[in-house]
Amino acid sequence: MNPKIILIHPPIAKPSEPPAGIAKLAGCLKANGVNYRVIDANLEGILYLIQNTAQNNTATDRWTLRAVKNLQRNLAALRNIATYSNKSTYQRAVSDVNRLLNLAGKARGVDMSLADYHDSNLTPVKSSDLICAAEKYQDNPFYPYFETRLTDALKEGPEFIGFSLNYLSQALCTFAMIGFIKHVNPRQKIILGGSLVTSWAALGVSIDKFRGHVDEMIAGAGEQKLLELLEINDGRTNYPPDYKEFSVNQYFTPGFILPYSGSRGCYWHNCAFCPEKSEENPYLPLPVFQALEELQVLTRQTNPSLIHLLDNAISPALLKALAQETLSVPWYGFTRVTKHLADDDFCLALKKSGCVMLKLGIESGDEAVLDSLNKGIDLPTASAVLKSLKKAGIATYCYFLFGTPPETKASAMKTLDFAIEHHDCIDFLNLAIFNLPAGSIEAKSLETQDFYEGDLSLYKNFQHPQGWHRPVVRNFLEKTFKKHPAIAPIAQRMPEFFTSNHAPFFVLNKAY
Ligand code: SF4
Structure with a gap:
C-alpha cells in the first residue's frame, strides 16, 4: 500500500x-x-x-x-x-x-x-x-x-x-x-x-x-x-514512539541507543539564558508510571545497549521512580542540580537502576552570577552533588557557561577555581560561550546587534556591560581554563564530534 x-x-x-x-x-x-x-x-x-x-x-x-x-x-x-x-x-x-x-x-x-x-x-x-x-x-x-x-x-x-x-x-x-x-x-x-x-x-x-x-x-x-x-x-494526546522502521544496526554506536523523552519543555523553565524560557514553551510531562511503562516496552522491542533520556531536565519525580526501578540497560540524561542528588543513598540507587552518566548544568562558580541567571542552584549543593555522584560511580558531564551579561573575568576565575576543586568529580566538561536568545527579556535591556545578520537568527550579539566580549572569553577558555593542569585531561577526554552521545560508552568501558 x-x-x-x-x-x-x-x-x-x-x-x-x-x-x-x-x-x-x-x-x-x-x-x-x-x-x-x-x-x-x-x-x-x-x-x-x-x-x-x-x-x-x-x-x-x-x-x-x-x-x-x-x-x-x-x-x-x-x-x-x-x-x-x-x-x-x-x-x-x-x-x-x-x-x-x-x-x-x-x-x-x-x-x-x-x-x-x-x-x-x-x-x-x-x-x-x-x-x-x-x-x-x-x-x-x-x-x-x-x-x-x-x-x-x-x-x-x-x-x-x-x-x-x-x-x-x-x-x-x-x-x-x-x-x-x-x-x-x-x-x-x-x-x-x-x-x-x-x-x-x-x-x-x-x-x-x-x-x-x-x-x-x-x-x-x-x-x-x-x-x-x-x-x-482520535482524542488521544500521547503516543509512545515507534522505532521499528529505523535501521537499528547502522548507527555509529555499539548497539542501538534508545532515545526517550518523559516530558516536553522544562519543569524549571526559569534560566535567563535558555530558549525554553524566552520561547515560553509549555512544560508537558507524562505521568511517571506511564513513562516507565513506555520505557520498558520500548526496551523489550529494541533491545538497546544504552537509553538516552532526552528531557531538558529529568524531573525529580521521574528520577525517584527510576531509582526504584532497574531498567536492565544503562541510561543517561540531563538533570538539574538538586538536593536529592546530594544524597549518597539516592545516587547509589540511581546507579543500581542503570544510571551511567548525568549531564548537569552548573554554568558558573560564582554564586552572584547563578542568582542573576535565575539558575535556582547554589554552589554548596553543586559541590555535594558532584561528590555523591562520584561516590556512587555515576559519571558527570558538566556544563559551564561563560560571557553571560552578569559575568566578569573575576567570576570566570571563580568558575575555574570551582572546576579545579572538583576536577576529580568531573568526568566531562562542556564549556560554552553565551548566546543571547533574540526573544529574551535581557535582549531588550542590552545594546544588541543581529548576530549573524539573518532574519532567522535565534540569537543577538550584545555589548557586554563589563567588556567581557566573546573574543576575550574565547581566549580565556583556550589559553587559561583548558590549559590548567587539573582541567586539561578532562577537556581532552571529550569524544570528538559525538561528545555526550559517545561519552557513556567510555564510562561503561572504564576507559580513563
Ligand atoms: S534547567 Fe535547563 S532547560 Fe530548564 S530552563 Fe534551565 S537551562 Fe533551560
Missing part, C-alpha cells in the same frame, strides 16, 4: 541514534492506522557519501589513503564497544571516517563533519539563502544520494512529505531536498516541523517566507497537527 506520508530526518545531525521526533510521529501514525514511511536521510546520506568518496578517491595524501583503506574497519570499530576502551583508537577511527565526509563536502564548497555543516556561500539563518539552497539543489553535497532516494520515494505517491528540522546544521540540506522534490513534482505537499521550526515560530517567522516550497509549517509537538491534516481525531 502506498504511504500517506513520508517522514524525513535530514542531514546533518550526529549519526549516533535514531531521530526521536520522527519516532514519536511514527508512533502516532501507527496508532491511527496511517500508512507511512520514515527515511533517516542523515544516516543514509552520510554512509552514502563516505563510501562514495572512498570508492572514487583521487587524493594521494597519507591521511586520506589511510581513511579510504580502513573505512569498513573504522565503521566496525565505532560499532564495537571495545573501541571505547582506548581514546586514541577511537579518535583515529572517528577522525578517519570524518575525513571522508569532509572531503565529500569540500568538493562542493561545504565544510561538513559528522556533527556540523557550513556552506561558505549560504547561511541557514537567512531565509533567502534557504530558498537559494532549494533552487540550487544540485549544488548540495548530498544531491547524489537524495536524487535517487527521493525519486524512489516520490514514486510511492505520498500525499505529504514531512521534514523534521531540529538543528541549524540540517537547514540547508532540508531546503535542498525540498527544492528537488518540488522540481520533480511541484504539487507535492511539504510539511516542515521540528524544534528549529518551533524556535522560528516563536520569533514570529511565518510560512510566508517559504511559500512555494513549504505547504505547512508545524511549531511545537507535531502529532495533533499531523492528525488534523490527515483529518483524524
Whole structure:
C-alpha cells in the first residue's frame, strides 16, 4: 500500500541514534492506522557519501589513503564497544571516517563533519539563502544520494512529505531536498516541523517566507497537527514512539541507543539564558508510571545497549521512580542540580537502576552570577552533588557557561577555581560561550546587534556591560581554563564530534 506520508530526518545531525521526533510521529501514525514511511536521510546520506568518496578517491595524501583503506574497519570499530576502551583508537577511527565526509563536502564548497555543516556561500539563518539552497539543489553535497532516494520515494505517491528540522546544521540540506522534490513534482505537499521550526515560530517567522516550497509549517509537538491534516481525531494526546522502521544496526554506536523523552519543555523553565524560557514553551510531562511503562516496552522491542533520556531536565519525580526501578540497560540524561542528588543513598540507587552518566548544568562558580541567571542552584549543593555522584560511580558531564551579561573575568576565575576543586568529580566538561536568545527579556535591556545578520537568527550579539566580549572569553577558555593542569585531561577526554552521545560508552568501558 502506498504511504500517506513520508517522514524525513535530514542531514546533518550526529549519526549516533535514531531521530526521536520522527519516532514519536511514527508512533502516532501507527496508532491511527496511517500508512507511512520514515527515511533517516542523515544516516543514509552520510554512509552514502563516505563510501562514495572512498570508492572514487583521487587524493594521494597519507591521511586520506589511510581513511579510504580502513573505512569498513573504522565503521566496525565505532560499532564495537571495545573501541571505547582506548581514546586514541577511537579518535583515529572517528577522525578517519570524518575525513571522508569532509572531503565529500569540500568538493562542493561545504565544510561538513559528522556533527556540523557550513556552506561558505549560504547561511541557514537567512531565509533567502534557504530558498537559494532549494533552487540550487544540485549544488548540495548530498544531491547524489537524495536524487535517487527521493525519486524512489516520490514514486510511492505520498500525499505529504514531512521534514523534521531540529538543528541549524540540517537547514540547508532540508531546503535542498525540498527544492528537488518540488522540481520533480511541484504539487507535492511539504510539511516542515521540528524544534528549529518551533524556535522560528516563536520569533514570529511565518510560512510566508517559504511559500512555494513549504505547504505547512508545524511549531511545537507535531502529532495533533499531523492528525488534523490527515483529518483524524482520535482524542488521544500521547503516543509512545515507534522505532521499528529505523535501521537499528547502522548507527555509529555499539548497539542501538534508545532515545526517550518523559516530558516536553522544562519543569524549571526559569534560566535567563535558555530558549525554553524566552520561547515560553509549555512544560508537558507524562505521568511517571506511564513513562516507565513506555520505557520498558520500548526496551523489550529494541533491545538497546544504552537509553538516552532526552528531557531538558529529568524531573525529580521521574528520577525517584527510576531509582526504584532497574531498567536492565544503562541510561543517561540531563538533570538539574538538586538536593536529592546530594544524597549518597539516592545516587547509589540511581546507579543500581542503570544510571551511567548525568549531564548537569552548573554554568558558573560564582554564586552572584547563578542568582542573576535565575539558575535556582547554589554552589554548596553543586559541590555535594558532584561528590555523591562520584561516590556512587555515576559519571558527570558538566556544563559551564561563560560571557553571560552578569559575568566578569573575576567570576570566570571563580568558575575555574570551582572546576579545579572538583576536577576529580568531573568526568566531562562542556564549556560554552553565551548566546543571547533574540526573544529574551535581557535582549531588550542590552545594546544588541543581529548576530549573524539573518532574519532567522535565534540569537543577538550584545555589548557586554563589563567588556567581557566573546573574543576575550574565547581566549580565556583556550589559553587559561583548558590549559590548567587539573582541567586539561578532562577537556581532552571529550569524544570528538559525538561528545555526550559517545561519552557513556567510555564510562561503561572504564576507559580513563
Ligand atoms: S534547567 Fe535547563 S532547560 Fe530548564 S530552563 Fe534551565 S537551562 Fe533551560
